[in-house]
Amino acid sequence: MIPLSETLSQGRELVVEIERRSGQKVADCYQCGTCSSTCAAADAFDYPPHVFMRLLQLGVVDRALTSTTGQLCYDCMTCSSRCPISIDVADVIETTKNIADEQGIRESERGLRLFRNLFLKNVRRHGRLHEASLLAWFNLKSGKLTNDMSLVPLILHRKKVRIIQPRIKNRAQVRRIFQRAKERPKW
């Protein structure tokens, strides 16, 4: 049961913030479901995109902030390109996720967090991504040691692998970029 008198007043501030940052009007959504109907990841989300929008409309922000929708949506923008109200749904979801990160809400999708962290760590250190390292570290840290192992013979056979970590010369500048992003995450 959603106590609307509470959620609409308490959730208002956050929704206004989401609208401001994303530039989208959450109230305009009329829940047609077009966004969800062709979303490639909708079945993996706990809330399909249109339900996610509805949660925001009703001020039920805590569910939106902790949802897997925010974590798993990777911004393919299929929803945004088809919305009949021209709402950038992906942006709303992404903005909510960013706010969740800022609030320090712990992600339930550990694999994804791990993937992103390892990726960026590799890039920060070397300036470019080493795919083989990423796979190796990911498997190690996630405990899924045999993950994607079926692909390895294929990759080796087709010589689609780079064994050595690529490094750029001006790694210092890349490190500076990351440092700056950490100190001043917002423009």
Place this chain on the structure above:
Amino acid sequence: MRIGVFVCQCGTNIAATVSTERVASAAMALRDVVHAESIQYTCSDPGQRTVIAAAHKYALDRVVIAACSPRMHETTFQRTMAQAGINPFMMEMVNIREHCSWIHSDMEVATEKAIDLVSMGVAKVRGQTPLFSSHVPVVGEVLIIGGGVAGIQAALDIADAGMPVTLVEKGPTIGGNMARLDKTFPTLDCSSCILTPRMVEVKHHENIRLMVNSEVEQVRGYIGNFEVDIRKKTTCVDEKKCTGCQICEQKCPSKAPDEFNAGVGETKAISIAFPQAVPLVAVLRKEHCRLFIKGKCGICKKVCPADAVDYEQEDELHTEKFGAIVVATGYELFDWRQAYPHYGGGLYPDVITSMQYERMLSASGPTGGRIQRPSDGAEPKEIVFLSCVGSRDESIGRPLCCKVGCMYIAKQAILTREHIPGSRTYVFYMDIRAGGKGYDEFCRRAQKEAGAVYLRGRVGKIYPRDGKLVVMGADTLVGENVEVEADLVVLATGIDAAAGAGSLAQKLNIPYDQYGFLSESHPKLRPVETTTGGIFLAGACQGSKDIPETVAQASAAAAKVIVLLSHDELETSPMIAEVNHMRCIGCFKCREVCPYHAIEEQGLRDGRRVAVVIESLCQGCGLCNVACPPSVISLRGYTDNQLIEEVTEVLR
């Protein structure tokens, strides 16, 4: 001079922002004002009686009423004046509502402004002289543009009242879109069965002249006196000789697209649109005809038993006079293909429009009433209907609701179950709009009796797979995506005004919106009138609507026409232009600019030739007033002196 000033409160509309008491007392201080008071609702019966009583008591000879816009009540108060025994034009209306109380929020500022406005009105009315209307004869004939059910209904009503009607129809037959429907909601009446008797009545009515294959080319004149050029296009068939036997159609070797059947199947270059067409006369379309394209054929002429085919036939141009015009040009479906590439954009033959489906349902249609897939002719078992294709979609610039989609989908769902007992229909909807009598019950019937599966959600994509169409949609009530493997998909496409409505509106000088729908003069109180006097609207040309509303509107327009033409003469406004012959230099610039041809040349006794206003034609637009180089033309009721006094007053 004894001026009375009445300041209306209009309830709180004015009084909440303007202190009407203060305005009245400020008015009392003006020269020549002998009485001023504030009234709650001046337009009401007690309000008007107050004005009349004051007029008598204070022997007023002119009046200023500070209230709403003259567009609302100028006529009302002119009548009040007449009742008070004062010339109706010795009244100046000052707008302190739309121009003052409704646009300001500061009471001090608004009241000061209202005081200024009233003093301007008093300054103007001082210069007013009594004016007297004249009369202009009215042509007692009516033009109706469009032969669908709206045009037919209006034509019958007006003709039954004894007035001659000319009904002009662009296509080869009357009947419009209603003739293409199989059954109508919510009664499931057979559309042709209820319409064709009316169509036949139109044909045989002694007061109706039917002109098909005709279009309006130009409209001149004004209310009561329109002059219209109508082009009757050639069809290469003599209407008087053709018996409608259709032998020419059978023998014709040239195929042509079948517009009546919404593109389902084909017809011939010479054909009759449908079996109950009125008039039942064949029409040759030159752009598809072998003879006119390649120079070789002539079969239809050879086989016609009535010798009705005439390749030399030419267009006819008619110029006629009418007192009133009713526009009833109807609607057409929005072409969805460009806007919905995710539904195939027209590439999948089994994704069709609701009108195409309707033609298949019809027993006299191109498939003889058999519902079949265009791709392989098989009977479909799983049929999906999509609502709002081209409606309620801001992303393609079409936020409007088509109004009839929910109802006709329910109808088509019910009929589908009748035609194909083992079938299953799915309806993807966003909302159900079923406001008429028995309408909601009808939609529930589609679900309860016809077993239609209603899914609340839109469809994101349709694609073909193994001979079927996969429909990817959402059911927002259960909160999950749903998929249907359909044999046939029917799109409820949006509704626009008929093609050419916009350019016709321009010829008639009436406004229209981005979908081509013609604008009524007031959305609530004047649904069938336009801003151009004497031109009325009926039916879907004014906005998408169903048949009962269309018929009601058609009769309403007919009533308005009958009222207009029930007098032999029309009273014309006396606020027209007047030339000062003493100073006219005879340059006739006024005649050049006059849109009503209301200026003529006259010789004076001293030999000068001067401009003279034809009072019955002048509409008081003021163009001549502005164009006149020596400024010798003035507008009665708005003379230059009056306007100068007004401006002087406000600058004081």
Place this chain on the structure above:
Amino acid sequence: MVNTAYSYYPGCSLTSSAKEYDISFRKVVETLGIQLDELKDWNCCGASPAPHHKAETLGVLLPGRNLHIAGAGHDAIVAPCAGCYNRLKYAQYKLAGDENIREQTSEVFQAEVRYQTEVLNIVQMLNREITPEALREKAQGRLANIRIGAYYGCLLTRPAEIVGFDSPRDPRKMRPLMEATGAEVPHFPFKTECCGSYMGLARKDIVLKASFRIIDVAVSTGLDALVTACPLCHQNLDLRQGQINKAFGTSLRMPVLYFSQLIGLAMGISPEELELDALAVQPDIGRWLRGVA
């Protein structure tokens, strides 16, 4: 020839798992006699994780550095990887539109940031350098035996106001060059549906499901191959095709080529030089080129 030299941004994938894209692209460009200058000391554009990072500055700074380097010497930079193309366009959009962003970025790079180099994707660049008419002339209907589907994916066209390349709902810009090869290019209904992107490691189920539908519809449309301009789409559709079949109990077979490989084949470059044998799902090249001189 429109440009004498293009700055070339391969991106991280093209130097490893998508190496056949890099090799085939270089080969095509070489055959056309165009100079490609690999961007000096380029860094990763941040494609997968940077856009979602709570530090929004990272999403501009990482790709922005590459624009800055390119701006020193080239009018145009071509990024065959749709993801990198998208991020470079994004950085450019942000830098061009906001003075504050430009100032802060210049601070980090310790120089006035250069961001105005024209950013092109592979389709745009090849359309310029070998027009469809010229390709048709050269190809002589070489690929007339096959039916191929254009697969645009997501990042090539969305978001439209940033990328400004083609219609997000109904893109058509790959078609002219593809048709010029002589191949039949039927309408492919899933040309803009997402493949699952970078979820392959963390949530393979999402990728398999998303990519399955694309492969499935490609097969049911009767295509001989799909063509893509994104190494991640390629990886999901080609490399993971075995995983897809296993997960769904199917035995679908749909070769997926890189855009440059297709154009190269049409131009008469050998399959070996275009690294066609690096594809996990091998096309029946023999049949494709049967009867061709």
